[in-house]
Amino acid sequence: MTAHLSRRSLLGLAGASAGAFLLAGCGNDESADPDGPQTINWWHIQNTEPMLPVWAAMAKEYETAHTNVKVAIQPLENEAFKTKLTTATQAGSPPDLFQSWGGGVLKQQIEAGLVKDITDDVKPWIGSLLPVSVEPYTVDGKIYGVPFDVGMVGFWYNKELFTRAGITAPPATWGELLTTVSKIKNAGITPIALAGKEKWPAHFYWSYLVMRIGGLDALKKAGTDHNFDTPDFIAAGARLKELVALSPFQKDFLAAEYGSPDGQAATMGNGGAAMELMGQWAPAVQASSSTSKKGLGDTLGFFPFPSVDGGKGTSTEVFGGGNGFAVGKDAPPATLDFLKTLLEVANQRKSATTGAVLPTVKDAADAIADANNKVVASTLASATGFQLYLDQAYPPAVGQQVNDSIAELVAGSKTPEQIVKDITTVAKSQ
């Protein structure tokens, strides 16, 4: 009932902080001897097939090879992980090895002294990874985490619907994209599927437009001087408005979720819309949420976000993110060796064959089976620049404000000029 649960969440806030006070005293006394008996507490969020057993097998293998080490695995569901980690980090006792997306949240954890600087430990082998994939985990030139999965956002399109609308080649510029959308709409097809209830899918459009118009430096600069009120950011909003003005999205998209049976992915997977701007997981979610459970199969194509005429960015700069692991401040010495083992080529191949992971280790790329994922991987491998999702790159408050503001822009309740002011206000207050 309302009162019951809302009071729980109300008190949860206070409880979390109370917990912080209570638990702050409980340290973690691990021996510093690398050969001594030790336990690695590992929290990951691959809590379902296919990755769950893969991680378990790798841990088992490691335990067999190193009898002094025990790996205590704690698989958690994404949201549950965030809540649990928040409590643990507020209490000052992070797990030894845990899921991290890098960016702003990692930075807060670093500032709180909860995460280990592992630059020197990973130096010998970090070169085997795609350089762009390590960027989100690099803060002030130091490495605080290692990615095992990396991907990017781009347009996934339904080739059949494109052909039916008389489109022969995917658009390469923003202008062409607008024409394409109009053509598809004129053919009586919904051009774009968008989950408006969840705000992050819309933030992809604006972020990519900023990258194409102002270049990666515009986003980096805003991250340090906290000023988003610049012509480039306003122009990105204005361009997005051009698209929104065409009403390209499916009916009632403001109430649509991403992965639900009537959401963005399902609309795509059922052939109800011609394209969506989404990350590397799009084909998998389209398939699982479509009525046929198979998705579009070969009819699905991929093209990178178009360039904007006169913009400073290029279409080889990618926007995306991935999954990785950070090392807690009290982690036993074997943790880093274990992390290295997880990222060995053979193990990355095993992860990649599941189809759920796009490997960060370059030599494991040959294990990618899906044709579209191969395109994503090769685009990533030849990328000239990388930008992490804005709602993860910036501190959480700024990231959420970006999402909220873009939602307002898309819904038409705020102008491009107003949203950059709102975002700047929040950024400056951090």
Next chain:
Amino acid sequence: MNPPAGTGLRTDNAPTELPPVPPAATRQRGRRARPKLGRLGTIAIFLAPALVLFLLLVIVPILVAAYTSLFKWNGFNLPENFVGLDNFTRAVDDPVFLGDLRRGLILIALSVLVQLPVSLALAMLLNQPIRGRAIYRLVFFAPYVLSEVTTAVLFTLVFSPNRGLSTTVFGWFGAGELGGSLFADPSTVLYALFFVISWKYFGFYMILYLAGRQGIPRELTEAATTDGASTWQVFRHVTLPLLGPTIRISVFLSVIGTIQLFDMVWVLTGGGPIRSSETLAVTMFQYGFRRFEVGYASAISIIMFLLSLVFALLYQRFVLRRDIEGALTTRGVQR
């Protein structure tokens, strides 16, 4: 609109006097004559567990939240950046927070003016000797048994943009387009939300009123009818005044429930589109667990607490006074 659980307030006007004191009273007097120290010990032993839990899970968190609300704090380590009442002044200037208050008032007004009268009317109807009365009562009460999350998920499906039941139902009236749009349109979402809340809680209030109605002695209505009062007059001048305590309590529960409204909104709309269905509790959660502005979130939670507290105290003092007096004097009689 949605009553908090376990409110120990009287919801009927059943006789408050206890039955005549049984002979056991002598034994009771004997127990009272025991050494005072032992009796205090017993009280302490029985009281301690509940008291400790209450202090730890209710009082301490409130105090900690009040403390953290004075800091600019992202939740990591200990709060250090003391900002005084800045978080509270920020709330007063925050259009989102002010919007929450406005939406809260709209929901309260709607529930008092629409939801409660409808429940009352249904209760009166189901008090009549009609066939299948028990079944109607059961069916109307059933939604209340569902959890808020279940209800919200259910209605997410009903109002699903393209294939929802609502599209079909609205289609019968030639307005199929409208069905899925109710939750997608910022101007209608709050009313759609109110509809779902009402669907879940009207049965609860109906049962409350029904119980209150059955507590009214039959002789009174019969006497009024004999004196030539019309049905409406009986309702207006006999039933309604005697239902007073029940109605006053239901308004109280409804208001407190609305101030704390969270689960339903979170699952159903997430506060959107563009915050047009956000409530105080949703805003608090957003700031605390999404933006990691724990200090500001604490301030919002303290404001919610104070709003509820002040309302509860004033309401009990000025509106419920007569109803509560009975309960208090009863305890005096018991002694």
